[in-house]
Amino acid sequence: xNMASKPSRLRGDRVTLAHGGGGRAMRDLIEEVFTQVFQPxxxxxxxxxxxDALQVKGAxxxxxxxxxxxxxxxxxxxxxxxxxxxxxVNDLAVGGAEPLWLSASFIIEEGCxxxxxxxxxxxxAREAEAAGVRIVTGDTKVVEKGSCDTVFITTSGVGVIPxxxxxxxxxxxxxxxxxxxxxxxxxxxxxxxxxxxxALSAPLQSDCQAxxxxxxxxxxxxxxLRAARDATRGGLASALNEMAEAAGVxxxxxxxxLPLRPEVKGMCEILGLDPLYLANEGALVxxxxxAEAEAALAAMRSVEAGREAVVxxxxxxxxxxxxxxxxxxxxxxxxxxxxxxxxPRIC
Amino acid sequence: xNMASKPSRLRGDRVTLAHGGGGRAMRDLIEEVFTQVFQPxxxxxxxxxxxDALQVKGAxxxxxxxxxxxxxxxxxxxxxxxxxxxxxVNDLAVGGAEPLWLSASFIIEEGCxxxxxxxxxxxxAREAEAAGVRIVTGDTKVVEKGSCDTVFITTSGVGVIPxxxxxxxxxxxxxxxxxxxxxxxxxxxxxxxxxxxxALSAPLQSDCQAxxxxxxxxxxxxxxLRAARDATRGGLASALNEMAEAAGVxxxxxxxxLPLRPEVKGMCEILGLDPLYLANEGALVxxxxxAEAEAALAAMRSVEAGREAVVxxxxxxxxxxxxxxxxxxxxxxxxxxxxxxxxPRIC
Numbered sequence: 109x110n111m112a113s114k115p116s117r118l119r120g121d122r123v124t125l126a127h128g129g130g131g132r133a134m135r136d137l138i139e140e141v142f143t144q145v146f147q148p149x150x151x152x153x154x155x156x157x158x159x160d161a162l163q164v165k166g167a168x169x170x171x172x173x174x175x176x177x178x179x180x181x182x183x184x185x186x187x188x189x190x191x192x193x194x195x196x197v198n199d200l201a202v203g204g205a206e207p208l209w210l211s212a213s214f215i216i217e218e219g220c221x222x223x224x225x226x227x228x229x230x231x232x233a234r235e236a237e238a239a240g241v242r243i244v245t246g247d248t249k250v251v252e253k254g255s256c257d258t259v260f261i262t263t264s265g266v267g268v269i270p271x272x273x274x275x276x277x278x279x280x281x282x283x284x285x286x287x288x289x290x291x292x293x294x295x296x297x298x299x300x301x302x303x304x305x306x307a308l309s310a311p312l313q314s315d316c317q318a319x320x321x322x323x324x325x326x327x328x329x330x331x332x333l334r335a336a337r338d339a340t341r342g343g344l345a346s347a348l349n350e351m352a353e354a355a356g357v358x359x360x361x362x363x364x365x366l367p368l369r370p371e372v373k374g375m376c377e378i379l380g381l382d383p384l385y386l387a388n389e390g391a392l393v394x395x396x397x398x399a400e401a402e403a404a405l406a407a408m409r410s411v412e413a414g415r416e417a418v419v420x421x422x423x424x425x426x427x428x429x430x431x432x433x434x435x436x437x438x439x440x441x442x443x444x445x446x447x448x449x450x451x452p453r454i455c
Numbered sequence: 456x457n458m459a460s461k462p463s464r465l466r467g468d469r470v471t472l473a474h475g476g477g478g479r480a481m482r483d484l485i486e487e488v489f490t491q492v493f494q495p496x497x498x499x500x501x502x503x504x505x506x507d508a509l510q511v512k513g514a515x516x517x518x519x520x521x522x523x524x525x526x527x528x529x530x531x532x533x534x535x536x537x538x539x540x541x542x543x544v545n546d547l548a549v550g551g552a553e554p555l556w557l558s559a560s561f562i563i564e565e566g567c568x569x570x571x572x573x574x575x576x577x578x579x580a581r582e583a584e585a586a587g588v589r590i591v592t593g594d595t596k597v598v599e600k601g602s603c604d605t606v607f608i609t610t611s612g613v614g615v616i617p618x619x620x621x622x623x624x625x626x627x628x629x630x631x632x633x634x635x636x637x638x639x640x641x642x643x644x645x646x647x648x649x650x651x652x653x654a655l656s657a658p659l660q661s662d663c664q665a666x667x668x669x670x671x672x673x674x675x676x677x678x679x680l681r682a683a684r685d686a687t688r689g690g691l692a693s694a695l696n697e698m699a700e701a702a703g704v705x706x707x708x709x710x711x712x713l714p715l716r717p718e719v720k721g722m723c724e725i726l727g728l729d730p731l732y733l734a735n736e737g738a739l740v741x742x743x744x745x746a747e748a749e750a751a752l753a754a755m756r757s758v759e760a761g762r763e764a765v766v767x768x769x770x771x772x773x774x775x776x777x778x779x780x781x782x783x784x785x786x787x788x789x790x791x792x793x794x795x796x797x798x799p800r801i802c
Binding site for chain 1: 472473475476477478479480481482499500501502503504505506509510512514515516517518519520521522523524546547549550552556558559560561562591592593594595596597598599601602603604607609611613616623624687688689690693697732734792793794795796797798799800801802
């Protein structure tokens with residue numbers, strides 16, 4: 109990693125089409141910007157992986173992928189690289205898997221600053237280490253100026269679901285308790301403010317964080333943990349609608365219990381947005397039987413990402429709508445899935 | 456798959472930003488265009504996979520990823536979807552793995568025709584079936600018009616390397632024989648012609664094909680198979696340079712033995728291109744000990760993708776340059792890695 113002492117073979121400080129051509133320039137870019145930081149073990153294109161947990165009878169492999177196109181690529185609390193690592197780690201974690209390995213594929217616009225790529229890659233390496241995963245394989249493509257927007261990243265993740273663990277929305281039963289791990293809407297509100305189209309300057313940060321350690325703690329404390337879902341695009345509302353439909357139950361939310369920052373609430377009021385639909389990148393909702401709710405809260409609060417864990421509602425017998433919210437004033441309203449789109453390129 | 460009988464919930468025939476928003480429109484797009492065709496088993500975001508081969512002691516997991524940004528997205532002999540499946544299958548196969556599962560992530564430009572997406576998805580499903588792999592998980596993002604070019608696809612692949620199989624360029628020894636599976640340069644030449652910038656109308660087709668069955672046949676026939684590499688971006692020249700450097704050997708090519716179509720040769724002569732650098736999407740080069748060369752050729756010729764397999768050179772003691780070519784007239788020339796770029800967005 110002592111890169112300062114080695115003369116760089118990257119002439120210039122911007123990516124050119126030659127960096128995508130499959131030849132020497134591409135190799136130099138990959139070596140100096142990516143593999144020196146990610147340090148994959150294999151010199152081959154494919155990673156070759158072994159893990160004892162895989163050889164336990166009944167263990168399953170979890171496999172997931174997401175593309176990240178967020179704009180701006182750097183924002184308060186994170187950047188597209190951190191998002192790409194956390195998002196895919198979280199997708200594995202909420203499925204009950206121990207996240208182990210990631211791939212990272214970059215589509216880079218001609219002219220992209222190499223210094224920006226280096227910052228993104230450093231951020232990915234940092235997040236991966238914190239989350240206990242390794243970035244083991246990758247790819248780079250370069251497209252002409254104007255054919256993509258700075259850089260898009262696709263991460264895929266592989267993990268192991270231990271034998272006997274089976275989380276899934278279909279397991280949710282009436283009476284189960286819904287818990288979120290912390291404040292909602294910070295990511296969506298931060299990106300909105302960071303775009304600068306609005307004269308908003310809220311002191312906000314994206315909640316972008318990995319949830320692997322949190323999920324491991326809950327899964328251990330709650331043998332009957334039903335299901336978890338990260339509340340990304342479409343926000344808590346869309347995640348709950350999908351879970352309720354898959355389970356054949358309805359969900360009742362308690363508006364007063366929803367953890368929202370005053371800044372986010374304020375921004376939503378000014379702009380006519382509903383915080384239930386704002387994207388999160390470090391928030392999840394999970395369901396446990398009522399008997400395990402206290403254990404779940406305690407386990408969640410024992411890790412950084414779950415300090416503010418709180419019960420926000422419960423599953424009930426299937427009613428006329430999948431998700432309904434009880435307001436502070438005693439009324440109820442329907443919480444539908446997001447219709448249309450709230451904010452493009454939020455992740 | 457009886458889609459005709461169900462009324463489509465996709466209003467309009469083009470992708471809109473709402474299709475990327477995380478709400479109902481996105482769900483409709485994913486269900487109608489993607490999951491109805493790919494039919495993943497799980498209703499969860501992550502695929503959950505089990506395979507007996509993984510539980511054999513010594514078996515390893517192979518994991519790889521590639522982004523595809525080819526333009527045009529449809530071309531003679533294939534399309535970006537076929538490419539995305541074959542390319543990732545091939546990357547697993549040349550590493551000695553049995554390709555099993557793919558993820559597919561789509562970055563779609565606002566305004567992209569839904570009919571085009573359906574053709575691409577159908578093509579992916581067809582190739583996956585032929586290659587014996589399943590597309591088990593995926594993602595879609597939509598970006599504003601002008602922020603990407605029609606559609607980019609990132610596929611990741613997971614397979615199993617059987618216990619005891621260990622292919623790698625480092626295993627190549629002086630005396631080993633280099634074999635390619637068929638004609639070279641068709642993909643690069645086809646894309647070049649398809650762009651229409653040149654007044655060329657060669658009757659060419661991309662060689663885009665999956666090489667999993669081919670690799671399985673060779674690996675079974677040749678217990679001492681050293682290494683294989685698909686000759687994609689940068690062509691055969693770049694693949695051989697990388698392998699020679701990793702092995703600490705030099706490679707001597709025999710120009711007269713290189714399988715090239717007259718049309719590709721002709722196009723290269725007119726345009727001043729070197730076919731050794733043209734991209735392939737269904738061509739590989741592999742090294743076997745001389746004693747196994749006949750067995751390798753016979754095994755390769757027994758499958759469709761290897762009908763025209765031929766010895767093109769051999770590894771020799773490390774000399775002053777990694778790759779050298781002996782011409783039909785007795786001279787030799789250096790075959791360097793590609794410097795600069797030959798053709799952007801070839802894959």
